[in-house]
Amino acid sequence: MTTTELPLSARPRRLAAALSRAAGALSRPVDIAWLAALRALFGLTMCVSMARFIAYGWIDELFVKPTFHFKYWGLAWVEPLPPAGMHALFWALAGLALAISVGFAFRVAAPLFVVGFTYLQAIDVTTYLNHYYLASLLGLLLAASPAHRAWSIDALLARRHERSVPAAWLYLLRFQVGVVYTFAGLAKAHADWLLHAQPLRIWLGSRTDMPVIGPLFTHPWAAPLMSWAGFLFDTSIVWLLLVRRIRPFAYAAVIVFHALTRALFPIGMFPVIMVLSALVFFSPSWPRRLLARARALLGRRGAGASPAPAGAPGATTSPDLEPAVTPAPPLAPEATPWPRLRAVGLALGVAYCAFQLALPLRFLAYGGNVRWHEQGMRFSWRVMVREKNGSITFIVRNRETGRTWHVSPRAYLTRLQEREMAGQPDLILQLSRHIRDDFERRGRGPVEVRADALVSLNGRRIARLIDPGVDLASVRDGIAPASYILPGPTEPPPHIRPL
Numbered sequence: 001m002t003t004t005e006l007p008l009s010a011r012p013r014r015l016a017a018a019l020s021r022a023a024g025a026l027s028r029p030v031d032i033a034w035l036a037a038l039r040a041l042f043g044l045t046m047c048v049s050m051a052r053f054i055a056y057g058w059i060d061e062l063f064v065k066p067t068f069h070f071k072y073w074g075l076a077w078v079e080p081l082p083p084a085g086m087h088a089l090f091w092a093l094a095g096l097a098l099a100i101s102v103g104f105a106f107r108v109a110a111p112l113f114v115v116g117f118t119y120l121q122a123i124d125v126t127t128y129l130n131h132y133y134l135a136s137l138l139g140l141l142l143a144a145s146p147a148h149r150a151w152s153i154d155a156l157l158a159r160r161h162e163r164s165v166p167a168a169w170l171y172l173l174r175f176q177v178g179v180v181y182t183f184a185g186l187a188k189a190h191a192d193w194l195l196h197a198q199p200l201r202i203w204l205g206s207r208t209d210m211p212v213i214g215p216l217f218t219h220p221w222a223a224p225l226m227s228w229a230g231f232l233f234d235t236s237i238v239w240l241l242l243v244r245r246i247r248p249f250a251y252a253a254v255i256v257f258h259a260l261t262r263a264l265f266p267i268g269m270f271p272v273i274m275v276l277s278a279l280v281f282f283s284p285s286w287p288r289r290l291l292a293r294a295r296a297l298l299g300r301r302g303a304g305a306s307p308a309p310a311g312a313p314g315a316t317t318s319p320d321l322e323p324a325v326t327p328a329p330p331l332a333p334e335a336t337p338w339p340r341l342r343a344v345g346l347a348l349g350v351a352y353c354a355f356q357l358a359l360p361l362r363f364l365a366y367g368g369n370v371r372w373h374e375q376g377m378r379f380s381w382r383v384m385v386r387e388k389n390g391s392i393t394f395i396v397r398n399r400e401t402g403r404t405w406h407v408s409p410r411a412y413l414t415r416l417q418e419r420e421m422a423g424q425p426d427l428i429l430q431l432s433r434h435i436r437d438d439f440e441r442r443g444r445g446p447v448e449v450r451a452d453a454l455v456s457l458n459g460r461r462i463a464r465l466i467d468p469g470v471d472l473a474s475v476r477d478g479i480a481p482a483s484y485i486l487p488g489p490t491e492p493p494p495h496i497r498p499l
Helices: 003-027 031-054 058-064 085-100 106-123 129-144 151-157 167-187 200-205 214-218 222-241 244-264 271-283 286-295 337-363 414-419 425-441
Strands: 029-031 164-166 388-398 404-407 447-457
Touching: 003 167, 003 337, 029 031, 029 129, 031 058, 031 106, 031 129, 031 167, 031 271, 031 286, 031 447, 085 106, 106 129, 129 271, 167 214, 167 271, 167 337, 214 222, 214 271, 222 244, 222 271, 222 337, 222 388, 244 271, 244 337, 388 425, 414 425, 425 447
Parallel strands: none
Antiparallel strands: 029 164, 388 404, 388 447
């Protein structure tokens, strides 16, 4: 046996030992309180979100009023329900979200909510928002977790309250929140954001009338400072939240950052979701400690609410870098998955994490400026990194007679749909095919459809987005690089001073 054979033969053993240590760390019990609290807060937040749709008339505006809906690739078969059905669905989702919050029939309510809420997003691409996508992911992870085994109606009815869960769930939720922040930060690592403070300079210029802070936005350094602050916050906040000693200050920064963005920009429930999701970086026992302090302040501390002694499931002795593992006794045998089931769960978790890393990076396969061609833009946590304004006219020509029509998108779309479509080439392609089908249905075909699409990116001069010589009606949609999209402008955006 040569000297090189020993290391080679030892590698499988070392790998097996490393995998065994990783499996042990993932199966180690931590306090379930954090997961139960996240379930309650998530369900309540989504219930409020559904109520906002109902109260503000957004159901009719987004799902009933449009006569044409833009489809995701591969989901062309998804159609909205009739008006009464759409309204009933939102009421049902609000009820399901409330059931998730209180932990009632959780194993039924949570999956149904995820399916229903994801279906809403699949109806029309123009309603896509990053926080809707995040809500579906968080709902999926919670639905798969044992979040209902403590502080829930289900646990009360079963007369069984779990005290711990495998640490894998804590790591997985932290990973998901970390992915959002990290990729949001990396998406800002380009010249427009860091060197020219665009599009933030444009947006702040429209907010100078805000009380107190509005006049500050007229300062020439306001936009650059806030651009760099946003970049540094997104790229560092996860690592700061992982350090126990500075975590309270980091979480205070989370609250301030998202409160400010909510005040400045109409980004819906995203700040609320992120503030609540960031709680997963605290010690798993933080809800018990918070309740104990609240009861102490109210003078109602009882024997059952006193702090857990050292070694009890509620006590933590975590180092500066968590996981904050509770030194609880091993999980009960009946709560421990079979080895094969545990391996399946581990494989699914690894696959999920790999997918969440690969999906935001797919833009690298397309090259060019993703903020211009949009291929790889969605589902990649590129939050507020581009401002596009466009003017589009479709030129329809009869192949046989040569007769030509100039068609405005407004003939087919709502104002919101038209604004969203203007800067997204795949949506322009979809409407081109819809116009072709409409003309041929009315006996004006066969026709070819071209687009005169003039678009401004982050304040630049307008440029053509779509090759005007391409018959878009004959182009097949797909995930391959789109040849009908013209290269983006290369000059820097202009320096626009706030008014």
